[in-house]
Amino acid sequence: MVEIxxxxxxxxxxxxxxxxxxxxxxxxxxxxxxxxxxGCGRGDDLRLLxxxxxxxxxxxxxxxxxxxxxxSDVVNLGFxxxxxxxxxxRVQTLKKAxxxxxxxxxxxxxxxxxxxxxxxxxxxxxxxxTIAYSGEVDT
Numbered sequence: 513m514v515e516i517x518x519x520x521x522x523x524x525x526x527x528x529x530x531x532x533x534x535x536x537x538x539x540x541x542x543x544x545x546x547x548x549x550x551g552c553g554r555g556d557d558l559r560l561l562x563x564x565x566x567x568x569x570x571x572x573x574x575x576x577x578x579x580x581x582x583x584s585d586v587v588n589l590g591f592x593x594x595x596x597x598x599x600x601x602r603v604q605t606l607k608k609a610x611x612x613x614x615x616x617x618x619x620x621x622x623x624x625x626x627x628x629x630x631x632x633x634x635x636x637x638x639x640x641x642t643i644a645y646s647g648e649v650d651t
Contacts, residue, residue, distance in 0.1 A: 531590040531620040532557045540616055541566060541586055548584035550609045551592035552576060587613040594621035 528536065532549075535541040543565050549557055552570030561568040571579045589609045596602045610617055 528560055529557050529590050531588060531618050532561070535586065535588075535616075535618055536561075536564070540618075545586050545615075546582075546584040547586045547588065548582045548612055549588045549590070550581075550605075550612065551589065557588070557590075581608070581612055583612050583614060585614045586616045586618065588618045590618060590620045591622055593619065 527533070532541065541547055541561070545566065547561060547566055547568040549555075549568065549570035552558055552572045552575070554575050555570055555572070558568050558570045569579065569582045569584070570576060571581055587609050589606065592605065593602050596605060606619070609619075
């Protein structure tokens, strides 16, 4: 039996995640835009955006479950879909993020090609990394 721990994929950051960094560098995110980080993990991108006086909020089912979903100019769905093992839930999550989006929806995922070490077990239509599961995986 596989036990999946999605919350373990939320890493601690000292700098912006790649999708947020690229959006800031491209000026898609600036002091005039509002940002909602859907699946914000520990909230490090939010903390860093706040330092730049960007209006931002976020929600995460484990780390910030009491936060409200907020319509924003930019919605970040960064490295969220790749940790949802159920395809139907992935679609629901994407649609929910889209409904919150006024202007730009950022969607980014990790794939096995992103992993230099090649670790991971096939599961459903994707892969489980050792950080996110315990138990035996039937392939």
